[in-house]
Amino acid sequence: MSTAIEYFQFVLAPQMLIGLVLGVAVILVALGLTIIFGLLDVINMSHGEFYALGAFIALALGSIGLPFWLLLILVPLVMLPVGYIVERGLIQRVFHSGERHVTTLLLTFGLGLVMEDAFRLVFGPNPHKPETPIVGAIDVFGVFLPLYRLFLIVGGAVVVALVALVVYRTRLGAMVRAAAFDRHMAASLGVPVQHVYAGAFAFGVALAGLAGVLLAPVYSAFPTMGRDFILMAFTVVIVGGMGSIAGVVVAGLLLTQVQAISSLYISPVWSDPIVFGIMVIMLMVRPQGLFGRLGHG
């Protein structure tokens, strides 16, 4: 019995804690992605680069002396108009074309490539690690957990709760859910659908930017940082149910735990294929994912 407890305390629990931090990070990135998909039916391939943009804006503003806590508010606010302009200026232009899915996917993929190269030109190819805003660690059941990672877990939960509150408990959220389900009917009730689309895209981009600010002190900021998370974020969105906030949370926590715990027993090289394998199986047996889509009940 004591061996089992020790195994849990010294082997399993630390690994689960690592998985939890990664899970929160993935959820933060996937949250904006799923809102954009759920509402606009657009697979935003540049979402990872918006996450990187948030990190780089924070890095640039941090270098002129702005405090981290201010950046947590300022960077998403800066990202809002960026997202709005991208949606109105690029996505809307091809949104009503017959091949919408392919066109928007290629358009956002191209945008991501341009952004990645721009980051390389401006900030160079090497990683930049901002100072950790909270130093120190605490002992959680015998496991040392850096305080900043604890802040990430709590902060991530607060962000998810606030997003869910806006989407499910406000009139603005009702407009978003109505437009996600039936844009024609929503429009005939006076919902300014095109502005709702642009606003939701901007909101998703701002969330990606916030994730960039929060995660840069842990994972550093570098031009290709978006790619690292975006594959996992897409997997979480697909497994959770495309456009589902609850799905992102459940699948984000579940898949990162699978990744973390499986690496105890098999080579960590195999943990990613296992997670992506789950996504493939999910697409085959339950393509709609674990939870329903935004606005679909």
Added chain:
Amino acid sequence: MLAIQNLHTYYGTSHVIQGIDLNVDQGAVIGVFGRNGVGKSTLLKTIAGWIRPAQGEIVFNGERIHGQAADRIARKGVGFVPEDRRIFPGLTVEENLTLGFLQVPRRSGADNSAALRRIYDRFPRLAERRHQNGTTLSGGEQQMLAMARVMIGEPRLLLIDEPSEGLAPMIVADLFAIIGEMKQRGCTILLVEQNVPQALTACDSFIAIERGRVIRAGDASNKDDCERLMQAISF
């Protein structure tokens, strides 16, 4: 109030509306009849801004509205109750209703609350079920919700597509009573309905459509006109 001239609308390559002309006076109820697939619903969708016409003109209260976005048309006072009700499944009855406030963006919060109270007084079943998901209501209740959420915006022109489809006679009677109340308030109504005899009792005049064109128009109170209509659309 509503003037349509030489309207042409396509669904892909299919030429559904093939040159419709229609003039509707303020406060009139016009029946739009015809067999399935002749373009009745497409006509309403084109007026509501769901489909962009390929040619022609739609003038509402002296303003050209064809080609405008559906939300702008709704805010000008055009309400639309489509054929399949289109209740939002992720929204409660009250959320479905209060979305309708957006049809009158300049109305105050107090006036919105008063409008909601009036709707609940008229539709007590919706008041009882205000916190329930809209799609958990019965078919009749969903039709009432679809009507109520447009009525809350007090439209000047109401487009109603097949409201009685699949409903029990008692609910249909209630539905036509509501259409009568809307008319009394001065609302102009374009009503597409398969139940022609029932619809004629609510209409002032009618048009019959065949292959995207108006083939007959008449007075709903004129027996001969009504008989010719029934022959024309083979009911």
